[in-house]
Amino acid sequence: MTAAESTEKKKKVKILTGNHAAAYAFRHARVGVVSAYPITPQSPVVEKISEFIRDGKLKANFLLVESEHSAAAACCAASATGSRVGTATSAHGLMLMYEMLPWASGTRLPIVINLATRSCGAPWSVWDDHSDFITVRDVGWIQFMCEDNQEIYDTNFQAFKIAEDPRVFIPVIVAYDGYILSHTMMPIKLEKQEDIDDFLPPINHHINLSNISEVKGVGPVTTPNIIKRAEGTAPGYYEFRYSLQKALENSIDIIKEVHDEFAKKFGRSYGNGFFKTIKTEDADTIIFAMGSVSAQARTVIDKLRVEGIKIGLVSLRLFRPFPIKYLREFFKGKKNIIVFDRDIGYGYEGVLCYELKAALYGLKDAPFIKGYIVGLGGRDVKSEHIIQGVHKALEESEKGEISYKTEFYGLDLDKLDFLD
């Protein structure tokens, strides 16, 4: 047995749910403070972390707070005090955290939130869609969407490393579909603690209030203009927000760097770090989706290819910062893009669809783009929906028709007797 083979053997494979994959990632990332509140379908993350702490497997301080708003606030404070901090939530939990999200990014706190996605009420729904994930796209966080449980585990280490990089210092959301991943068991390769430690060294925080010899006021009222005094100058709000945006734009390079380093060290990669491509080399038509919708689309590519459609799939992994440059390069020369959104930008259309349209603005011979809404509130996204969507889009593309109405697949309006 070679040394490489022996290391390979020592790696543990466990059958874990997506939630437990997140909990294991927190443990192996040596998270120092966790502050969370239970919500379906995220709760098993919180429960598993509690077990790890009870069993002495994770030396973290777990704050069992009384709301997600407090969870996020405590995370911000613990991060500003210098700890590696993470939490997990879903839907209404994330929405209750909302106030703290721009606070965390504005204070450049490298917090990681795991998000088991879920629809937002009303009406109540504990089932999956991406509504919660897309509502926080403008608060200055880095956002990943995972497609399987191994990716959840792996992305968490990358998330902490990216967030804590001095060139970045931006919080990260690692999302995965509620139930579809959060409660589904899959084999996961767990890495050795020393290898994770080597990849993810202890945090070196830019604020660290715990060092009381350095007196600091963190996050004060910050005026429209810079302040100039004999003691020095201080940026205004505008400069801080400029800096956040520039750091986000430039984090693309660090995200790639960290992804590639992870791939090299652990042998697992996720496309170019920003999106995964499936059978795209010779494809002129591309399905564009993320998370569970991508997973479903993977199953129909071969069927559609049998029909003679040169089709492939792009599964988006990095939603913020939106990898514009890489998408434009990739889509140059493609003929058709069919976007399946498990969300709506209400009053407009599927969010992925309009984000992609904007990203490809001005591209020479830009592809035809058509979007569909699927699977809101946990409605099954079926292969036939994707196949039908592709057929319809290709017909419209052929005719040069552009529709401005949203189209839904999987609705059962015809079975509602009161609609006769």
Add this chain to the structure above:
Amino acid sequence: MDIVEEEFINPGTRMCAGCAMQLIYRFALKALGPNTILTVPASCLTVLHGMQGFCSTKVSVLHTPFATTGAAASGIVASLEEKGLADNICVVAFAGDGGTSDIGIQALSGAAERGTNFIYACYDNEAYMNTGVQRSSSTPLGAFTATTPGGKIRPKKNMPRILEAHGIPYVATANGSYPIDLYDKFKRARDIKGTRYFHILSACPPGWRFDPKDTIYIGRLATETGFWPLYEIINGKFVLSQPSKKFLDPAKRKDIEQYLSAQKRFSNISKQDIESYRNYIRDQWNEIKRRLENQ
């Protein structure tokens, strides 16, 4: 006087002239000393700490959104505990009455229930002064505010009692007009483990509508009339503070009208409301007496 010499607020702050809160903060920080991390929500105290780049205080502070004070303090404590620094550093949350009794009560209650090892101090100027004097649940009966132009129709919320119900080891009232009493209490509280709660009456010249020179006088009247008794509840034991002891005797108390008539916010208060104050004060002291006799 054995009050420490060092000041932790540098002169030249943005506070109004005659601000009792700044006096309260001055003595609280003296008692707490340099090994302290503060957290402060939106309030006049945010303004005291100053704008970006430069602050007025010589102790670190984490500014935090309005509803989050208790949670932010919990986060700081959790991080210090994780780092093994919790025994050396005192975590103190300082918030106004709106930030405490209204928007921040959930996070405070959560932190207290968890037994978070920190001091929470509410400086109570009895309205949202920083936003221009709007009523809070701590605004007293009959007081004019920008949102109670006809006078408030309900009495103020009794926060010390709510916090006492959490079974925490230390609850105290204080008053900016009694800085030595306040200083002693912060000194005492600093050495107690667990959640410690202060409710401090803070006279506010623009909000209560009186001349800044009268800050100490007005605040003192609140205690001398028996409206604002000074006490501590240490592990359930009720201790009446020295300045309030003599007011166990109703004859020693000044009439509440002296306090009310000195402030223009009460200029339209009804006779009925004044009577309610008298009843409130009587009942409050009967309860204090009962507590002292039955423990």
Add this chain to the structure above:
Amino acid sequence: MTDSKKDYQKILASVQKPVIGEAGKTGTWSILKPIINLEKCIPVKSGKPSCYNCWLYCPEAVITRTIPPQIDLDYCKGCGICVEECPAKAISMEVVKTE
């Protein structure tokens, strides 16, 4: 734009450091200032460190606990609390122009 200079990496969180006079020379807020009549001032008269109500009740911490007490008029906002709280009535508000 200035991306290439990576200036954004040096502007992180809005963080403060302590200064004196964060709001400037607050002594300019009022032309009425407390002046101590040393003939009446208790610590001056007794020659002992005593009383110091002016020091105690000053919200601005601009009065020293010395003999005689010193008032930093550069930062005194002129609230007049010390005048009210001086048991010897040794302090009065007078028009003093600060720069």
